[in-house]
Amino acid sequence: MSQEARSSAGAGGSLLLSGAARRSANVLFTVALTFVGLTAVTFVIGRVMPNDPVLAIVGDRAPKAVYEAMRLELGLDKPIIQQYGIYLLKILQGDLGKSIMTGRDVIEDVARFFPATIELATVATLLGALVGVPMGVVAAVRQGRPTDHLVRILGLFGYSVPIFWLGLMALLVFYAKLGWLPGPGRIEVYYDGIVDSRTGFILIDSALQGEWEVFRNALSHIVLPAAMLATFALAYIARMTRSFMLDQLSQEYVLTARVKGLSEVQVIWRHVFRNVLVQLITIIGLTYASLLEGSVLTETVFAWPGIGQYITQSLFNADLNAVIGGTLAVGICFVGINMLSDVLYRIVDPRAR
Amino acid sequence: MRRLAFAAAFALAAAVTTIPAVGPALAETPADTLVVAKNIDDIITLDPAEVFEFSGGEVIANIYDRVMQYEPEDLTTLVGGVAESYEISDDGKTIVFKIRAGQKFHSGNPVRAEDVAFSLQRVIKLNKTPSFILSQLGWTPENVEGMVVAEDESTVRVTIGADFSPGLVLNALSAGVGSVVDKELVLSHEKDGDLGYDWLKNNSAGSGPFVLKTWKANELVMLEANADYRAGAPKLKRVVLQHIPEPSAQRLLIEKGDADMVRDLQPDQIKGLAGNADVVVNNYPKAALIYIGLNAQHPILGKPEVREAVRYMIDYQGMADSFLAGQYKVHQAVWPSGLWASYDETPFHFDLDKAKALLDQAGVGNGGFKIAIDTLAQPPYSEIAQSVQQSLSKLGIESEITLSEGKTLWPKYRARKHELIVAQWSPDYVDPHSNTDSFAHNPDNREEAGLTGKLAWRNAWSDPEVNALTEKAAQEVDLEKRRQLYLDLQKLVMEVSPYAVMFQLNEQVAMQKNVTGFVSGANFDLVFYRNVAKE
Numbered sequence: 001m002s003q004e005a006r007s008s009a010g011a012g013g014s015l016l017l018s019g020a021a022r023r024s025a026n027v028l029f030t031v032a033l034t035f036v037g038l039t040a041v042t043f044v045i046g047r048v049m050p051n052d053p054v055l056a057i058v059g060d061r062a063p064k065a066v067y068e069a070m071r072l073e074l075g076l077d078k079p080i081i082q083q084y085g086i087y088l089l090k091i092l093q094g095d096l097g098k099s100i101m102t103g104r105d106v107i108e109d110v111a112r113f114f115p116a117t118i119e120l121a122t123v124a125t126l127l128g129a130l131v132g133v134p135m136g137v138v139a140a141v142r143q144g145r146p147t148d149h150l151v152r153i154l155g156l157f158g159y160s161v162p163i164f165w166l167g168l169m170a171l172l173v174f175y176a177k178l179g180w181l182p183g184p185g186r187i188e189v190y191y192d193g194i195v196d197s198r199t200g201f202i203l204i205d206s207a208l209q210g211e212w213e214v215f216r217n218a219l220s221h222i223v224l225p226a227a228m229l230a231t232f233a234l235a236y237i238a239r240m241t242r243s244f245m246l247d248q249l250s251q252e253y254v255l256t257a258r259v260k261g262l263s264e265v266q267v268i269w270r271h272v273f274r275n276v277l278v279q280l281i282t283i284i285g286l287t288y289a290s291l292l293e294g295s296v297l298t299e300t301v302f303a304w305p306g307i308g309q310y311i312t313q314s315l316f317n318a319d320l321n322a323v324i325g326g327t328l329a330v331g332i333c334f335v336g337i338n339m340l341s342d343v344l345y346r347i348v349d350p351r352a353r
Numbered sequence: 354m355r356r357l358a359f360a361a362a363f364a365l366a367a368a369v370t371t372i373p374a375v376g377p378a379l380a381e382t383p384a385d386t387l388v389v390a391k392n393i394d395d396i397i398t399l400d401p402a403e404v405f406e407f408s409g410g411e412v413i414a415n416i417y418d419r420v421m422q423y424e425p426e427d428l429t430t431l432v433g434g435v436a437e438s439y440e441i442s443d444d445g446k447t448i449v450f451k452i453r454a455g456q457k458f459h460s461g462n463p464v465r466a467e468d469v470a471f472s473l474q475r476v477i478k479l480n481k482t483p484s485f486i487l488s489q490l491g492w493t494p495e496n497v498e499g500m501v502v503a504e505d506e507s508t509v510r511v512t513i514g515a516d517f518s519p520g521l522v523l524n525a526l527s528a529g530v531g532s533v534v535d536k537e538l539v540l541s542h543e544k545d546g547d548l549g550y551d552w553l554k555n556n557s558a559g560s561g562p563f564v565l566k567t568w569k570a571n572e573l574v575m576l577e578a579n580a581d582y583r584a585g586a587p588k589l590k591r592v593v594l595q596h597i598p599e600p601s602a603q604r605l606l607i608e609k610g611d612a613d614m615v616r617d618l619q620p621d622q623i624k625g626l627a628g629n630a631d632v633v634v635n636n637y638p639k640a641a642l643i644y645i646g647l648n649a650q651h652p653i654l655g656k657p658e659v660r661e662a663v664r665y666m667i668d669y670q671g672m673a674d675s676f677l678a679g680q681y682k683v684h685q686a687v688w689p690s691g692l693w694a695s696y697d698e699t700p701f702h703f704d705l706d707k708a709k710a711l712l713d714q715a716g717v718g719n720g721g722f723k724i725a726i727d728t729l730a731q732p733p734y735s736e737i738a739q740s741v742q743q744s745l746s747k748l749g750i751e752s753e754i755t756l757s758e759g760k761t762l763w764p765k766y767r768a769r770k771h772e773l774i775v776a777q778w779s780p781d782y783v784d785p786h787s788n789t790d791s792f793a794h795n796p797d798n799r800e801e802a803g804l805t806g807k808l809a810w811r812n813a814w815s816d817p818e819v820n821a822l823t824e825k826a827a828q829e830v831d832l833e834k835r836r837q838l839y840l841d842l843q844k845l846v847m848e849v850s851p852y853a854v855m856f857q858l859n860e861q862v863a864m865q866k867n868v869t870g871f872v873s874g875a876n877f878d879l880v881f882y883r884n885v886a887k888e
Contacts, residue, residue, distance in 0.1 A: 317760060
């Protein structure tokens with residue numbers, strides 16, 4: 001592009017436009033590439049796994065004729081490239097196939113299981129960020145003091161303790177012993193069917209429909225599993241916040257600010273913290289994304305019908321359509337969270353605009 | 354290291370959850386609802402033409418009445434379900450069923466002979482896995498409309514195209530595939546000639562004591578009482594099977610009163626309930642067997658002396674008294690104890706000297722070979738495999754255990770690629786033929802025969818004498834003679850087969866002390882909720 005063109009306002013506008021278009025094209029390209037990559041990798045893994053998808057449907061006692069009929073019905077006699085092509089074509093038409101495990105369309109399943117996980121991961125990430133960030137900041141400011149040691153020990157505990165064990169302990173203490181919170185499940189079974197599933201998020205659906213008793217019950221059920229996941233999120237966020245803060249606290253501008261006579265609160269929160277925000281957004285985004293697909297143990301202990309359990313169960317059952325469908329949904333969410341992080345960078349950091 | 358940490362954490366969690374969990378106040382389930390905490394992730398369909406899983410079988414047994422069935426009031430007598438009576442022709446090849454008058458499906462449609470014929474024909478035409486229970490009667494998609502005929506509103510004529518005892522046929526009609534579906538309702542949901550298959554996977558069209566209200570995979574199954582049930586309305590309005598995969602969580606639920614019944618507790622958790630006066634543990638002998646299968650193609654395991662040596666190197670009682678505590682009992686015949694024609698002798702015991710002598714006799718007493726042990730990656734199979742491994746090691750035989758998920762293990766077993774396998778078997782219907790046909794009968798041992806559904810074929814074992822005796826027992830009309838044939842057959846299989854049948858399951862169900870009337874029969878689908886009450 002010529003200097004002349006750059007100097008003119010109109011050309012500047014078109015430059016902005018082309019910049020936005022380029023960014024959109026980049027995003028689209030990334031999404032498409034991720035989509036194809038995800039489907040290809042999951043498909044190949046699914047096909048080379050020793051699990052037999054035919055047996056998953058017909059059972060191990062099936063006579064040979066029944067087995068063969070199902071193998072043909074699933075198209076497993078075709079070359080793997082052809083199978084993948086057919087599958088990709090179906091996905092593009094919005095057909096993720098049927099799940100062996102549930103007998104329903106995978107799209108329907110994802111729409112049912114994923115909101116449960118998003119609900120859980122969102123509450124857990126919010127809890128983790130709201131507690132973890134201040135913890136990290138305080139630890140960094142009081143480096144080497146008892147508060148710092150305490151935060152580091154808590155961080156180490158949250159990061160290393162098996163979440164499966166922690167979940168069982170939490171159930172034992174807060175549900176069985178103290179009776180403060182309800183047991184496993186997303187909601188008491190007697191409330192099932194009272195609220196119509198519109199968004200799939202039970203908290204939102206019950207609130208929208210004015211079913212406050214159901215809302216309260218669902219809210220009380222989410223506390224324990226979300227707190228368990230939040231322990232992990234909190235530990236990671238606190239540790240990283242501390243590390244980012246320490247890095248910034250050693251910069252010269254901090255000394256300048258202090259020399260200028262700014263209060264410690266102003267130095268920490270207005271200057272140092274603002275400079276670590278971009279990095280924090282990245283790790284909070286990553287934590288959120290990891291909770292979306294990595295909460296399978298929490299989901300198992302708390303009988304939470306989420307996508308993690310769905311994908312894991314599908315893997316054990318060689319339910320390939322469900323595995324790919326679930327993985328795609330999580331993958332798309334990953335991309336979405338990354339894009340959201342990009343947007344947030346631009347908001348908090350003018351240099352990125 | 355991570356695995357070790359995980360195992361340690363799991364052990365600690367299990368230990369802590371054995372501490373009595375007494376909270377400040379007990380919760381309570383609604384008085385008209387039975388809440389059962391159970392792992393129900395095995396349900397993949399609720400169409401009776403396809404259901405072959407334990408939890409699914411239990412659900413459809415409460416939704417559908419079958420042509421013939423066992424009732425919770427008497428699990429030893431086979432009686433008519435939708436059939437009021439039946440008449441067997443002199444040659445035993447034709448059975449004419451009279452359908453009870455006044456029965457209604459949940460939809461309100463009357464139960465007619467046409468529905469019965471449609472249901473049985475549908476199983477054959479759909480050709481799903483359990484269809485072999487009916488297709489073995491000589492029914493094919495091509496001939497079934499002529500073999501199963503509705504003669505009028507209340508008469509169904511069934512023709513048997515195979516040499517089978519009528520008693521066996523009646524038992525086969527009491528399996529899940531004998532469930533009677535509402536033809537009109539099912540066909541109203543038919544798509545592309547699928548006989549309503551796609552719809553019936555997730556819905557119900559029965560006339561049984563309960564109506565399927567909801568099935569949410571990995572979440573719950575909700576059944577609602579059918580007030581018009583022919584034998585009277587169930588005592589509770591609702592039964593909810595809540596999916597709780599983790600046994601430790603099940604234990605907490607029963608102790609807190611948030612579940613009326615839990616079904617998957619491990620021996621340690623059962624032991625931990627001992628001091629709880631509000632919870633009782635009831636025992637229900639089941640027909641599931643754990644056995645060892647030896648691949649007869651293996652140059653060493655194929656030797657008859659080695660097979661017998663294996664039967665003597667198993668510490669049956671030691672295992673039953675330790676990690677199997679209360680959940681399995683020693684049983685060594687291929688047809689489970691407590692059922693008609695069962696053979697309850699247990700001639701084999703743990704005797705390593707005898708096993709060593711038998712190995713010497715086979716010329717392999719000095720070891721020098723290695724055996725691959727395959728089993729499921731879940732208790733108690735892994736523990737049983739370890740016990741067998743220890744015995745083998747004491748005899749100087751090296752072995753390696755491979756633990757797998759069922760979906761990985763079964764293809765290997767069906768392809769005859771195993772050497773020694775520790776596995777489970779449960780009958781498909783309550784007739785000894787269900788087990789002997791699989792364990793003992795292998796008319797064609799060739800690779801290309803592919804009789805993958807039969808355990809005898811999978812273990813590459815075929816014995817002409819055993820085959821003949823199995824066929825004779827299946828055909829015998831006289832009940833007493835038939836019983837004797839099965840006793841002889843089981844004894845023979847015990848002596849010459851490549852199996853070591855070891856244990857029979859005893860289901861331990863923990864329930865609130867006010868729960869009564871729960872019946873869990875020997876077979877996986879003989880579980881009845883209609884008489885359950887909360888007092």
